[in-house]
Amino acid sequence: MQLYRAHVLVCGGTGCVSSGSKKIQEAIVDELAKQNLDKEIKVVETGCHGFCEMGPIVIVYPEGTFYCQVQVDDIAEIVSEHLVKGRIVQRLLFKAPLTEEQVPSYKDIAFYRKQHRVALRNCGHIDPEHIQEYIARDGYEGLAKALTTMTPQQVIEEMKKSGLRGRGGGGFPTGLKWEFASKSPGPKKYIICNADEGDPGAFMDRSVLEGDPHSVLEGMLIGAYAIGADEGYIYVRAEYPLAIKRLKVAIAQAEELGLLGDNILGTGFSCRLHIKEGAGAFVCGEETALMASIEGSRGMPNPRPPFPAVKGLWEKPSNINNVETYANVPVIFLHGAEKFASMGTENSKGTKVFALTGKLRNTGLAEVPMGISLREIIFDIGGGIMEDKKFKAVQIGGPSGGCIPEEHLDTPVDYDSLIALGAMMGSGGLVVMDETSCMVDVARFFLNFTQKESCGKCTPCREGTKRMLEILQKICDGNGVPEDITTLETLGAVIKNTALCGLGQTAPNPVLATLRYFRHEYEAHINDKKCPAGVCTALLEYKIVAENCKGCGACARVCPVGAITGEKKEPHEIDTSKCIKCGSCIEKCKFNAIVKG
Amino acid sequence: MCQCKCEEPKSNEALELEKVFAKYEGKKGALIPVLQAAQDIYGYLPAEVLKEISARLRIPVSKIYGVVTFYAQFHLNPRGRNIIRVCLGTACHVRGGAKIVEAVTKAVGIKDGETTEDLRYTFESVACLGACGLAPVMMVNDDTHGRLTPDKVAPLLEQYK
Numbered sequence A: 001m002q003l004y005r006a007h008v009l010v011c012g013g014t015g016c017v018s019s020g021s022k023k024i025q026e027a028i029v030d031e032l033a034k035q036n037l038d039k040e041i042k043v044v045e046t047g048c049h050g051f052c053e054m055g056p057i058v059i060v061y062p063e064g065t066f067y068c069q070v071q072v073d074d075i076a077e078i079v080s081e082h083l084v085k086g087r088i089v090q091r092l093l094f095k096a097p098l099t100e101e102q103v104p105s106y107k108d109i110a111f112y113r114k115q116h117r118v119a120l121r122n123c124g125h126i127d128p129e130h131i132q133e134y135i136a137r138d139g140y141e142g143l144a145k146a147l148t149t150m151t152p153q154q155v156i157e158e159m160k161k162s163g164l165r166g167r168g169g170g171g172f173p174t175g176l177k178w179e180f181a182s183k184s185p186g187p188k189k190y191i192i193c194n195a196d197e198g199d200p201g202a203f204m205d206r207s208v209l210e211g212d213p214h215s216v217l218e219g220m221l222i223g224a225y226a227i228g229a230d231e232g233y234i235y236v237r238a239e240y241p242l243a244i245k246r247l248k249v250a251i252a253q254a255e256e257l258g259l260l261g262d263n264i265l266g267t268g269f270s271c272r273l274h275i276k277e278g279a280g281a282f283v284c285g286e287e288t289a290l291m292a293s294i295e296g297s298r299g300m301p302n303p304r305p306p307f308p309a310v311k312g313l314w315e316k317p318s319n320i321n322n323v324e325t326y327a328n329v330p331v332i333f334l335h336g337a338e339k340f341a342s343m344g345t346e347n348s349k350g351t352k353v354f355a356l357t358g359k360l361r362n363t364g365l366a367e368v369p370m371g372i373s374l375r376e377i378i379f380d381i382g383g384g385i386m387e388d389k390k391f392k393a394v395q396i397g398g399p400s401g402g403c404i405p406e407e408h409l410d411t412p413v414d415y416d417s418l419i420a421l422g423a424m425m426g427s428g429g430l431v432v433m434d435e436t437s438c439m440v441d442v443a444r445f446f447l448n449f450t451q452k453e454s455c456g457k458c459t460p461c462r463e464g465t466k467r468m469l470e471i472l473q474k475i476c477d478g479n480g481v482p483e484d485i486t487t488l489e490t491l492g493a494v495i496k497n498t499a500l501c502g503l504g505q506t507a508p509n510p511v512l513a514t515l516r517y518f519r520h521e522y523e524a525h526i527n528d529k530k531c532p533a534g535v536c537t538a539l540l541e542y543k544i545v546a547e548n549c550k551g552c553g554a555c556a557r558v559c560p561v562g563a564i565t566g567e568k569k570e571p572h573e574i575d576t577s578k579c580i581k582c583g584s585c586i587e588k589c590k591f592n593a594i595v596k597g
Numbered sequence B: 001m002c003q004c005k006c007e008e009p010k011s012n013e014a015l016e017l018e019k020v021f022a023k024y025e026g027k028k029g030a031l032i033p034v035l036q037a038a039q040d041i042y043g044y045l046p047a048e049v050l051k052e053i054s055a056r057l058r059i060p061v062s063k064i065y066g067v068v069t070f071y072a073q074f075h076l077n078p079r080g081r082n083i084i085r086v087c088l089g090t091a092c093h094v095r096g097g098a099k100i101v102e103a104v105t106k107a108v109g110i111k112d113g114e115t116t117e118d119l120r121y122t123f124e125s126v127a128c129l130g131a132c133g134l135a136p137v138m139m140v141n142d143d144t145h146g147r148l149t150p151d152k153v154a155p156l157l158e159q160y161k
């Protein structure tokens, strides 16, 4: 193998590709060739580093220098200064949000310092399209250990000891699930990976598939061995073309090395894996619907029992886990269940990847040990709220979850504590909202989503969510009445108890949680016809504050309906009967003279 | 596709579809992959193609229709040359995705779910493109565009002919 004195890692995840990383990579390769450095320095395309907002990201090793928002014009300088003369290009370093201090190394950036990367251990560090790089980081060693030194029953025991719980939402203990499937009789069983990632606002599964596909394959193979499956499917959203491509490459390379297919590692154990592309329905993330979709039908959930472990894909015993769940498995076999169980809380072991989004300074993917507080995630890793606004709530668990207000931010995060707060872990989507977010609007947003995605099979969900949405819409439009709140609570409770699948059973959560913590906002909408956050258009009125208005006329020029009038250099006025509340004038006024409320 | 019984030479599309059948014939769960491949070939799913698929896979047209209408990905009508997908997922909603939708409508004159008459654009909103870190996000064909503001939309779309 050729030795290189330096490696330049260019992020090739979806986020950075959209910010132009392909061109950056080409420019680096060209520049290195031009300066005759291509034999000494290697360029590697990696998966996502989880800090896509700062992309395109380029990291130079051995130093671990972290360059962000790199442009093609910067490449010549990086090569001549850093790679030739060893001088770091200061202006491209990450700047700490508060202190404006430049942080040279990956490890010292606050966003990464509190993270503990297990599922994401290789993401951003290896070239996902070269199996050798995965193997060089102990890849497939866990599988080899399981296949050659353990019986399937011992594998299950080890999983149970690790305490790993499903990362796809429910948090069911993975070892127990495998045990059920292994005990189901029958010669034909399936192992399935749920990569449908439907929660809008979560992208950790995408990141793992794009950045480290072999960790998922390895986890699935260990699972297949444990339950006795010889065939499996990975069900991936069609919206993730790059993930699908990398999985295909990974499967082909693993087959070539005898790590997948017949007689794996010469042990007599065989397993084939196929990719199925989803076709765009959120409910297909539900396990029984997902299997119906693989079979080629409409992806509608079926009542459980029978559970997939007994009667799953094509009526055969099947085991289904989430991408992140599988990505954790090899680590358990590499370092042992005890080591894994030493991270986390009493009942939630290991780490969890959260997708930090919303009004945060640093958005991205953060993997942290279970039991860390929300405050640390939001303020230390996420860098706090954008533009120094005030934190209002954080929504956890997407459309099935709930929002949590400031007073509970110090709660240690795990599966059980979140449920006690009326939220849930879900997939780990974490949307931060500030004082300019309206909680009624947020509840309506999620309900609109679940209502649209309801498959229509059972009445409580199909009709119930529609009624709830109508009421929320009415409240946002300023036509709410006080009884609406109790109706929402009653309907919510009924739907939770009677819907057939998880989609319906959890759909009321965002409404119930906002009612629990932000009831006053609902009341303001209903009783005072005001939206305190200034979001619900129907309840807003735009006004010009005469003392601040300089009469520049900028607002009048952008107003699409000519609602603003006034003499030059004199305070202007808005005719509220004409105003369509488009908000253009506020954006244009340089003197903060226009207010809404 | 031609309705008559004469032996007209097959179109390129029909030949491509033939290859798809060869790949999936006799396989379990073939319907959805075949529909996906057919849509890649034709750009949408014309009624004749659905009939052909029904005959070849021996699945009733009614069931195929049920599947096609269940999944958001399948389209029964012709689509524009450029597909604009604006994200209205949570992260994008919180960072002003609705304003991007307005800007697209203003720029190309169609609403969510519509196609322009000259078939230049089809516009649809989606929930999460998986690039939430760059919210608000829009995809045009296979290109993801992040960190959008309403005024960036029109010039960006203009590049797609």
Ligand SMILES: Cc1cc2nc3c(=O)[nH]c(=O)nc-3n(C[C@H](O)[C@H](O)[C@H](O)COP(=O)(O)O)c2cc1C
Residues within 6 Å of the ligand: A165, A166, A167, A168, A169, A170, A171, A172, A194, A195, A196, A197, A198, A199, A282, A283, A284, A285, A286, A287, A288, A320, A321, A322, A323, A325, A501, A502, A503
């Ligand atoms: C409406 C609905 C959508 C779901 N979407 C997903 C998903 O996108 N990804 C996922 O892994 N699990 C999803 N789940 C959970 C799965 O049904 C299942 O519990 C999970 O794949 C099991 O894997 P785990 O034990 O590893 O978490 C969804 C559940 C429901 C009810």
Ligand code: SF4
Residues within 6 Å of the ligand: A283, A301, A453, A454, A455, A456, A457, A458, A459, A461, A462, A499, A500, A501, A502, A503, A504, A505
């Ligand atoms: S709860 Fe909703 S999504 Fe689930 S089966 Fe019933 S109608 Fe379908």
Ligand code: SF4
Residues within 6 Å of the ligand: A544, A548, A549, A550, A551, A552, A553, A554, A555, A556, A571, A572, A588, A589, A590, A591, A592, A593, A594
């Ligand atoms: S833009 Fe502001 S300062 Fe200028 S006329 Fe309008 S309200 Fe007054």
Ligand code: SF4
Residues within 6 Å of the ligand: A542, A558, A559, A560, A561, A562, A563, A564, A574, A578, A579, A580, A581, A582, A583, A584, A585, A586
């Ligand atoms: S909000 Fe829009 S319509 Fe109303 S005054 Fe301002 S620019 Fe005119």
Ligand code: FES
Residues within 6 Å of the ligand: A011, A012, A013, A014, A015, A016, A017, A047, A048, A049, A050, A051, A052, A053, A055, A057
């Ligand atoms: S895609 Fe580059 S950091 Fe996420």
Ligand code: FES
Residues within 6 Å of the ligand: A200, A201, A202, B087, B088, B089, B090, B091, B092, B093, B127, B128, B129, B130, B131, B132, B133, B135, B136, B137
């Ligand atoms: S919410 Fe828009 S890309 Fe995820």
